[in-house]
Amino acid sequence: MKLVASVTRRLSLLLCTVLLVVGSFFLTASPASAETYTVKMGTNKGLVFDPKVVTVKPGDTVKWEVGNLPPHNVVFDVSKIPTQDKALADSLSHKKLESGGKSFELTIPADAPAGDYSYFCLPHRGAGMVGKVVVAA
Numbered sequence: 054m055k056l057v058a059s060v061t062r063r064l065s066l067l068l069c070t071v072l073l074v075v076g077s078f079f080l081t082a083s084p085a086s087a088e089t090y091t092v093k094m095g096t097n098k099g100l101v102f103d104p105k106v107v108t109v110k111p112g113d114t115v116k117w118e119v120g121n122l123p124p125h126n127v128v129f130d131v132s133k134i135p136t137q138d139k140a141l142a143d144s145l146s147h148k149k150l151e152s153g154g155k156s157f158e159l160t161i162p163a164d165a166p167a168g169d170y171s172y173f174c175l176p177h178r179g180a181g182m183v184g185k186v187v188v189a190a
């Protein structure tokens with residue numbers, strides 16, 4: 054009887070382990086996992102977007118965080134996006150100037166054409182505060 058109880062205990066432990074492993078697989082393998090990329094606006098490197106270039110897929114999100122030397126914003130350059138579509142550039146842009154501690158996000162539209170999307174910070178463009186979102190196919 055002692056042996057049966059021991060085997061039953063071991064089997065139930067094994068079953069629990071299998072259920073946990075299989076369950077964790079479903080938790081981590083979330084469907085087509087969209088990513089969020091964070092870009093710092095103004096760092097101890099000065100008036101920069103850091104990182105300067107992020108490569109994303111449609112459905113991913115870019116989060117811009119105001120760092121040093123605010124205010125900052127993000128204006129997509131209509132002449133430097135794949136379709137030169139002013140409405141698209143405007144819809145992607147965050148023209149409101151944001152002060153320290155603020156952040157804002159952009160989810161790349163599912164139908165965004167692949168290519169390079171260059172942007173700048175309006176008050177600091179002349180100082181070289183420019184960045185790029187590369188939308189991969």
Ligand SMILES: [Cu+2]
Pocket residue numbers: 100124125126174175176177182
């Ligand atoms: Cu700026």
